[in-house]
Amino acid sequence: MKLTWAAFTYPFIVVITDLTVRTLGKDIASKTIYRAFPYAIIVSIFVVYLEGMSFYFALRIGLASACAYGIGTLIDVHVFQKIRERCDAWWVAPMLSTIIANVIDTYTFFIVAFRGSENIFMATHWVEMATSLVIYKIGIGIILFLPVYGYMLKRFRLINI
Numbered sequence: 563m564k565l566t567w568a569a570f571t572y573p574f575i576v577v578i579t580d581l582t583v584r585t586l587g588k589d590i591a592s593k594t595i596y597r598a599f600p601y602a603i604i605v606s607i608f609v610v611y612l613e614g615m616s617f618y619f620a621l622r623i624g625l626a627s628a629c630a631y632g633i634g635t636l637i638d639v640h641v642f643q644k645i646r647e648r649c650d651a652w653w654v655a656p657m658l659s660t661i662i663a664n665v666i667d668t669y670t671f672f673i674v675a676f677r678g679s680e681n682i683f684m685a686t687h688w689v690e691m692a693t694s695l696v697i698y699k700i701g702i703g704i705i706l707f708l709p710v711y712g713y714m715l716k717r718f719r720l721i722n723i
Contacts, residue, residue: 626672
C-alpha cells in the first residue's frame with residue numbers, strides 16, 4: 563500500500579492543534595483553521611494536478627482534503643477541549659483526539675474523493691484502503707506523536723509529569 567503524506571502529517575497537525583488550543587484557546591485555534599482552509603484546498607488541487615491527474619480529479623481531491631481537514635480539526639478543537647477541561651490526565655484528550663479525529667478525517671477524505679469515482683479501482687476498494695490508512699495513522703499518532711505531545715507540554719511547563 564502506498565502511504566500518503568497525510569499518514570505522516572495529519573497526526574502532527576492533531577498535536578499542533580491540541581497544543582494551540584491548550585496554550586491559546588479554542589477561539590484562536592478555530593480562526594487559524596479557518597484561515598488555513600483556503601490554502602489547504604489550493605495546495606491539494608495543485609499537487610494532485612501536477613502529478614498528472616485530470617483537473618476534475620484534482621478538484622475532487624482538493625475538496626476531499628478540505629472537508630476532511632476542516633471537519634476533523636474543528637471536531638478536535640471543540641470536542642476535545644471539553645475533555646481536556648474535565649480530565650486531569652494530560653494524555654486522555656490527545657489520545658482520544660488522535661483516534662477519533664483520524665477516523666473522521668480519513669473516512670471523510672476517502673468518501674468524498676473516491677466513493678462513486680470514475681476510477682473503478684478506487685471506487686471499489688476505498689473502504690479497505692481507508693481502514694488500513696486509519697490504523698496506520700492512529701498507530702503513528704499514539705506511538706510517536708503522543709510522547710512528543712507530552713514532552714512539549716512538559717517543556718513549555720503546561721503540565722507536570
